[in-house]
Amino acid sequence: MRKILIYSLSFIILIFIIPAICTTSKKNIQETSINEQSITDNNNQEQIQPAEYNYEKYKTIKLLHKETGQIEELNIDEYLYGVVSGEMPASYEEEALKAQAVVARTYTIYQAINNPTKHENADICDNYACCQAWISKDERFSKWNAEEAESNWNKIVNAVNSTSGKIITYNGSPINAFFHANSGGITESSLNIWGKIDYPYLKSVETAGEEGYTQYASEVTYTKEELLSKIKEKYNECIIDYTQENCIQILEYTTSGRIKTIKFGNVTIAGTEARTLLGLKSTNFTFTINNDSITFSVIGYGHGVGMSQTGADALAKTGSNFEEIIKHFYTDVEIIEVNSL
Ligand SMILES: [Zn+2]
Numbered sequence: 001m002r003k004i005l006i007y008s009l010s011f012i013i014l015i016f017i018i019p020a021i022c023t024t025s026k027k028n029i030q031e032t033s034i035n036e037q038s039i040t041d042n043n044n045q046e047q048i049q050p051a052e053y054n055y056e057k058y059k060t061i062k063l064l065h066k067e068t069g070q071i072e073e074l075n076i077d078e079y080l081y082g083v084v085s086g087e088m089p090a091s092y093e094e095e096a097l098k099a100q101a102v103v104a105r106t107y108t109i110y111q112a113i114n115n116p117t118k119h120e121n122a123d124i125c126d127n128y129a130c131c132q133a134w135i136s137k138d139e140r141f142s143k144w145n146a147e148e149a150e151s152n153w154n155k156i157v158n159a160v161n162s163t164s165g166k167i168i169t170y171n172g173s174p175i176n177a178f179f180h181a182n183s184g185g186i187t188e189s190s191l192n193i194w195g196k197i198d199y200p201y202l203k204s205v206e207t208a209g210e211e212g213y214t215q216y217a218s219e220v221t222y223t224k225e226e227l228l229s230k231i232k233e234k235y236n237e238c239i240i241d242y243t244q245e246n247c248i249q250i251l252e253y254t255t256s257g258r259i260k261t262i263k264f265g266n267v268t269i270a271g272t273e274a275r276t277l278l279g280l281k282s283t284n285f286t287f288t289i290n291n292d293s294i295t296f297s298v299i300g301y302g303h304g305v306g307m308s309q310t311g312a313d314a315l316a317k318t319g320s321n322f323e324e325i326i327k328h329f330y331t332d333v334e335i336i337e338v339n340s341l
Contacts, residue, residue, distance in 0.1 A: 055338040058109050063134065064122035071122045080104055080160045081153075082126075085140045086133035087179075088309055090152035093316030096309070097159035099325040102335065103307055105160075106167040106177040107132060109338075113174065165337050168326055170201045175333060180302025181309050182215035183207060184284050187329065188304035192254035193272060193283075202305050203331040204256045209314030215301035216310070218281050223293050230277050231264045240265035248287060248294070258283040258304060272303075306330065 061079045063072045083104045088097060111131060112123040119125050126134035141149045168175050176199060178190070190202035210216055222230065224242050231238045240247050251268065252260040259271030260283075271283035282300040302308075307329040315325045323335050 055109070058112055058123070061108060061112070061124060062122045064119045064125040066125045066127040066130065076105065076108065077160050077164055079108070079134070081157055082134040082136060082140070083108075083132055084159060085153070085156045086128070086135035090144070090148075090155055092309070092313040094155060094159060095316040095320065095322045095325060096312040097156060098163050098322035099307065099312045099316075100179070100309065101160045101163050102166050102168060102322060102326060103177045103179050104132060105163070106174050107179075109167055110174045110176050114176075163322065166335055167338050168330060168333050169336050170199075170330075170333050175199070175201050175330060177330070178202065178303070178306030179309060179329075180300075180304055180306065182210050182213055182282075182301040183304050183308035183311055184216065184282065184300025185210050186256045186304075187306065187308060187311075188254060188256045188258055190305050192256065192258070192260065193303050193305055201330045201333050205329060205331070207308060207311035207314060207328070209317070210300075210308060210310050212314070213310040215281070216299065218298045218301070219295055220278060220280055220298065221293050221295045222278070227264075227278075227294050231267060231269075234273070234277060235264075235267045235269070238265055238267045242289070248289065254283075256284075256304065259285065 058076055060073050061076050063074055063079055064070075065072065080101055084097060084101050087104065088100045090097070092100075108124055111118070116123075118131075124131045137153065140153070144152055168177055185208070186206045187204050189198070189204045191198040192204075224240070228238065228240050231240070246263075247265055249263045250259055250261075251263055254260045254271075259274065261268055261270055262274050263269075264274075269277075274280070275283045275285075278296060280296055281298045282302060282304060284300050284304070285296050285298040287297070288295045307326070311329070312325045315328060316322075320328070326335060327333060
């Protein structure tokens with residue numbers, strides 16, 4: 001009996017635990033939008049029970065300044081003033097800013113709990129492509145018009161303070177609160193973007209009113225030569241015979257209408273990779289082949305997962321409050337008061 005137990009344990013360690021330790025948790029996604037966080041996550045969240053959290057611990061956040069390497073200790077809400085003002089225009093509706101504050105607070109705590117080794121001795125960094133954007137008050141003021149700086153700042157401070165201690169949970173645990181700039185009218189499920197990661201609260205949802213924002217539509221044009229060399233940066237074997245009708249071909253769409261796989265000549269790549277290689281704002285694009293060039297017409301801005309910031313603003317304009325906005329973008333979640341942080 002004891003032998004069987006030992007064998008079973010060894011089997012489990014060999015088959016499940018060792019590969020899990022060896023597998024790198026870093027997803028190879030390069031983000032190009034200022035309003036997106038990077039995808040680094042050790043995916044342990046669902047295993048931790050709420051009772052194990054000590055939210056008091058996250059009253060103070062250790063922020064790594066990526067450029068200088070300095071670590072600054074900040075009260076979480078003070079830290080969030082710099083995040084919200086770095087991630088969302090102050091001109092957005094107050095309820096959208098509140099939603100952003102709760103999303104950013106949740107994201108911060110999620111990262112601090114689930115990704116503690118990402119930055120040595122720090123909970124999070126100030127780089128938008130690594131964690132989430134953060135800007136100091138002085139720097140923020142220098143970029144605003146002097147006459148509106150004070151009221152902009154007060155609006156952001158109010159969005160953070162009036163939602164203090166509130167975070168988003170699913171099944172009692174903080175969610176991995178992804179957000180992006182513009183969904184193009186429909187968000188994407190995490191499964192379609194990051195393969196195996198299927199967060200139950202990151203489902204595809206539709207939002208009206210996003211077409212009115214500058215982030216909604218964009219275009220990129222490359223000469224045929226330029227396009228080939230872009231693909232060759234990663235796939236040196238790529239050959240595109242532009243005389244062939246289907247020399248560039250979309251092979252598969254995700255359920256939200258974004259490109260899942262696309263073929264350039266003899267090379268088939270994921271839509272997310274095409275986006276990165278070609279510097280497109282999203283994977284929701286069409287293309288036109290002209291005489292000497294190819295034009296990509298892109299809808300939306302960002303990976304499309306979680307809260308759309310322009311969508312949040314559009315919803316706020318039609319009367320939704322921050323809780324309704326959050327529950328629109330994150331499926332079956334709760335907003336809870338963790339403590340008086
Ligand atoms: Zn970081």
